[in-house]
Amino acid sequence: MATQSMRAFLTIVAVSAVFVGCGSEQTWPPSESALKKIQSDFEAALADATNSIPYAADFAQLFPGLRNTYSYYIGGAGPSSLNMERLLFERYQLTMGIPVTFDPSRRKIRSFGEPEFLMQEISEVKKIRKAGSLGPVGNLYVQYNTDRFLRFGAGEWKKVVEARGDFSVIGFTVITNSPAPGFDDLRKDWEMRMNKQP
Numbered sequence: 001m002a003t004q005s006m007r008a009f010l011t012i013v014a015v016s017a018v019f020v021g022c023g024s025e026q027t028w029p030p031s032e033s034a035l036k037k038i039q040s041d042f043e044a045a046l047a048d049a050t051n052s053i054p055y056a057a058d059f060a061q062l063f064p065g066l067r068n069t070y071s072y073y074i075g076g077a078g079p080s081s082l083n084m085e086r087l088l089f090e091r092y093q094l095t096m097g098i099p100v101t102f103d104p105s106r107r108k109i110r111s112f113g114e115p116e117f118l119m120q121e122i123s124e125v126k127k128i129r130k131a132g133s134l135g136p137v138g139n140l141y142v143q144y145n146t147d148r149f150l151r152f153g154a155g156e157w158k159k160v161v162e163a164r165g166d167f168s169v170i171g172f173t174v175i176t177n178s179p180a181p182g183f184d185d186l187r188k189d190w191e192m193r194m195n196k197q198p
Contacts (some may be wrong), residue, residue, distance in 0.1 A: 042073055044107040049082050049100075052109035055157065059084050059096055062165045067190060071097075073106070082112070087187060090179035093120045093142075096157075114154055119172055121148035125182030140182075140189055 030038070046068055049056045060066060063086040072078045084096045099113035123145040156170040163169040 038074070041105065041107050042070065045070065045073070045102060045109065046082075048108045053082065053098060053100075053112050055096065055098060055112075055115045055154070056082060056084060058157075058161045059086075062161065063088065063094065067193065070100070082109075087183075087190060089174055089176045090183045090187070091122055091175055093122060093144075094118070095120075115157060117150075117152050117157055119150045119152075119167065121145040121175075122180040122183065122186070124180055125186045127182070127185060140185055142186060 049068070050060045051057070065086065067085045069083050071081045071083060073080055080100050080102065082096075082098045082100050086094045088094055095118045096115050098115045101110045101112075102108065103110045121144065122142055124143045126141045126143070128139050128141045150167075150170070150172045152170060159169045160167055167174055
């Protein structure tokens with residue numbers, strides 16, 4: 001969990017700079033030491049999530065190899081939330097979002113709300129060029145099956161946990177032996193982002 005992509009981290013810092021410190025004495029861009037401290041706090045807060053939030057602990061135990069981040073970690077633009085994502089069976093994307101508040105150090109979770117889950121079936125992953133570019137293919141386009149998704153909450157999640165990750169107990173049967181076309185490109189992209197050292 002400590003190796004989040006630099007892009008996601010810098011987005012957090014950039015968005016925070018827009019909404020925090022308007023008219024203040026803060027400088028932009030932040031110093032290298034300030035960035036390192038924010039990143040250290042961010043990673044500590046991610047690590048604390050699975051210790052402090054039972055839903056997050058269950059998610060990590062059932063589905064290792066997660067991509068985790070916080071929305072609005074520094075605050076200002078909106079309420080903070082923990083977001084956990086996992087690719088499953090080379091065909092699905094499972095996400096969980098939980099509103100959180102931090103202690104004054106922003107390294108630990110002080111409180112959390114009810115989780116919201118979304119299971120989506122991926123129908124195809126395509127490589128595409130950036131708009132207006134003649135260069136190499138640089139982006140992935142993920143197409144979802146609009147008839148095969150499920151939003152659910154804590155009650156349904158408890159059933160999935162008790163069934164050790166079997167989503168059929170909440171009425172969603174997964175296909176485990178038919179990878180979505182292009183899924184391997186998405187998996188490689190996720191692994192690159194997860195393993196890239198900031």
